[in-house]
Amino acid sequence: MFGIFISEQSKARHDAKNWLHLANKVIHYRRDQVSAQELHAILQAENDLKNHLVGRADVAKLRAAIERLEGCLRRSGGSHYPKSGMADNVEFALVALILFLGIRAFLVQPFKIPTNSMWPTYYGMTAESFATVEEEPGRVAETLRLAAFGAKTYRVDAPADGELFVALPLDKGIPQAVRVVAGRRWGVLPARLAEYVFVVGGQAASVAVPEEFEFGRVYQLALQRPMGGLDAAYSLVRAASRGVNSFVTTKYRAETMRLVPTGRQVKKGERIVSFDILTGDQLFVDRVSYHFVPPRVGDAFVFRTDNIPEITGANANSYYIKRLVGAPGDELEVRAPELWRNGAPITGSIAFEKNARQVDRYPGYTFGETRLAPGTTLTVPADSFFAMGDNSPNSADSRRWGFVPADDVVGRPLFIYYPFTRRWGPAR
Numbered sequence: 001m002f003g004i005f006i007s008e009q010s011k012a013r014h015d016a017k018n019w020l021h022l023a024n025k026v027i028h029y030r031r032d033q034v035s036a037q038e039l040h041a042i043l044q045a046e047n048d049l050k051n052h053l054v055g056r057a058d059v060a061k062l063r064a065a066i067e068r069l070e071g072c073l074r075r076s077g078g079s080h081y082p083k084s085g086m087a088d089n090v091e092f093a094l095v096a097l098i099l100f101l102g103i104r105a106f107l108v109q110p111f112k113i114p115t116n117s118m119w120p121t122y123y124g125m126t127a128e129s130f131a132t133v134e135e136e137p138g139r140v141a142e143t144l145r146l147a148a149f150g151a152k153t154y155r156v157d158a159p160a161d162g163e164l165f166v167a168l169p170l171d172k173g174i175p176q177a178v179r180v181v182a183g184r185r186w187g188v189l190p191a192r193l194a195e196y197v198f199v200v201g202g203q204a205a206s207v208a209v210p211e212e213f214e215f216g217r218v219y220q221l222a223l224q225r226p227m228g229g230l231d232a233a234y235s236l237v238r239a240a241s242r243g244v245n246s247f248v249t250t251k252y253r254a255e256t257m258r259l260v261p262t263g264r265q266v267k268k269g270e271r272i273v274s275f276d277i278l279t280g281d282q283l284f285v286d287r288v289s290y291h292f293v294p295p296r297v298g299d300a301f302v303f304r305t306d307n308i309p310e311i312t313g314a315n316a317n318s319y320y321i322k323r324l325v326g327a328p329g330d331e332l333e334v335r336a337p338e339l340w341r342n343g344a345p346i347t348g349s350i351a352f353e354k355n356a357r358q359v360d361r362y363p364g365y366t367f368g369e370t371r372l373a374p375g376t377t378l379t380v381p382a383d384s385f386f387a388m389g390d391n392s393p394n395s396a397d398s399r400r401w402g403f404v405p406a407d408d409v410v411g412r413p414l415f416i417y418y419p420f421t422r423r424w425g426p427a428r
Contacts, residue, residue, distance in 0.1 A: 012062040016053050019066050019073075020046060026077045038076040045069040108414065109287055111302055111319060113280040114212040117389035117396065118321060120361045121300065121351055121428055122413070124280040125213045129273070136274055149419040150279025154209065158266040160201030165259040167197035167204070180211055192314060198272050199259055205272060211314070213277060214394075282418040283427055287411040295385065295409055297341065298348025299324045300427065303387070304408040310401035319410065322397050323351060326386030328406075333377040337364025339388070350428070351390045365392045368399025385409070 023046045031039065049065040057065075116124040128151070130136045136155075137145060145151035158164070183193035193208040196215055209215060266272060285302050295301050302321045305311045325339060325346060326332045333340045338356045346352045354362040365388070367374050380386050384403035389395025398404065413427035 008059050012059045012066075013053060016049055016062050016066055019069055020049060020053075022077075023049075023069055023073060026073055030076065034076045038072070042069070042072045042076060045072045107286075107288055109285045109302075109411065110282060110417075111285045111321065111413075112282045113321060114210070115280070116214065116394060117391050118300065118323070119391040119394075121323075121390045122281045122283075122321065122416075123278075123423065125210060126278050126280075127213075127275045128278060129275040133271055133274070137276070145276065149421065151276040153276050154207050155274050156198060156205050156207050156272040158198075158200045158268055158270045158272055159203035159205045160268050162201035162265070164262045164264045164266050164272060165199040166262060167199050168258045168260060181208060183208060200266055200268075200272075207273070209277060279419055281416050281423060283416045284414045285411040286414040290409055290411055295324050295327075295412070296348065297324055297327055297330070297346070298352065300413050301385075301387075302410040302413070303385075303404050304410060307405050307408055308401055308403075320387070321413065322387035322389055322395070322404075323349065324385050325388045326380040326398075328380050328382045328384060330380045330386070331377050332372060332380070332386060334365050334367050334372045334374075336366055339365040355390065355392065363391060363393050371399045371402070383407070 023042060027039070027042060027046075034042075045065070045068045049062075049069050052061050052065045113122050113124050116126070118124075137153075142151070142153060179195050181193050181195055183191050192211040194211045194213070194215065195206055195208045197204050197206045199205075290301075300321060301324050302319055305315055305318050305320055326341065331342050337358050339346045339352065341347075345356060351362065354360050355364050358364040371378055378386075381403060383406045385406060386398045387404050388397045388399065416423050416425060416427055418424075
């Protein structure tokens with residue numbers, strides 16, 4: 001960038017040093033392969049350029065000496081010179097890959113948050129809905145939203161006229177996916193997608209979203225209960241007041257589903273739901289600090305799930321981010337909405353205080369079914385940690401699957417680098 005401020009003499013001297021470095025490489029790596037005559041010519045041209053450099057020759061003489069050395073190297077350099085553009089690019093890519101893998105393994109690792117168990121400290125995938133077609137972003141806005149927020153559009157239109165039904169698996173009483181299918185993320189990376197089905201006039205319309213995405217809100221939108229209506233939407237599905245029908249289609253390979261009426265009448269082509277899924281927070285994780293100092297209560301921390309037996313399936317060999325609430329020897333108890341540690345309200349993080357007061361959208365701490373049930377306490381064993389999400393009512397954490405082995409702790413969140421929202425910056 002500042003090349004325009006460098007003199008021609010300085011540029012020529014810089015080039016001369018680079019050519020001498022290349023000549024030295026060719027001499028050392030090809031001495032036993034070139035003829036004595038070729039080696040003598042390279043050494044003589046190299047020595048001539050050195051003398052010009054030491055004697056501070058003018059630009060013209062330096063350029064002429066460089067050209068003589070370049071001619072000798074071109075004739076005798078083999079794979080070292082001249083080097084093809086492809087070889088240069090491959091070498092650069094390999095070096096960059098090695099550096100990236102080294103940094104990722106030992107210093108800083110990128111991490112993406114898929115769920116909202118740490119909300120509102122960190123965001124997982126969230127949906128932004130549009131009540132009408134006119135509210136939907138245009139093509140340019142979609143492109144900008146994709147770049148800035150990782151927003152991906154999802155639109156479902158009614159396939160026919162009639163009442164809108166929500167399709168559910170036969171054995172489920174709450175809105176959830178009819179099935180999980182294999183898919184692709186960004187068209188390349190393998191991913192698991194949850195497929196949700198709506199039925200109108202005996203015809204199905206479906207949408208497939210990332211499996212980790214919390215789809216209940218989208219059912220709420222389809223049922224047109226925008227304000228505080230999620231519980232009512234679930235109740236409607238559970239009650240199925242007008243009976244339950246079965247529905248079989250070739251598309252779903254003769255899978256039979258429960259059809260739950262919504263009472264909403266739609267026309268063919270009318271939007272059933274329209275929403276964008278915004279990517280979860282993507283952050284850098286510091287892998288160095290915990291090699292020198294142990295994690296402390298109150299830290300948000302990332303850990304592997306490999307050695308937690310109760311985490312199974314797709315999450316069995318992955319990374320989680322939670323808040324560390326209990327170290328070895330700590331006694332924990334939930335006194336909703338507070339979390340108590342060693343006989344007093346827990347301290348060490350602003351998230352603890354906000355959950356206890358249920359302010360700034362922090363929902364407060366709730367009891368666990370397996371661990372930290374009402375009226376119970378537990379003691380964290382040696383070489384283990386107890387982890388909980390800041391979004392306690394919607395977090396699968398140590399209350400369900402137990403303790404985090406100390407050896408599986410990876411590091412602490414360092415910086416949210418994407419998406420470009422108000423949360424961009426140092427991690428909390």
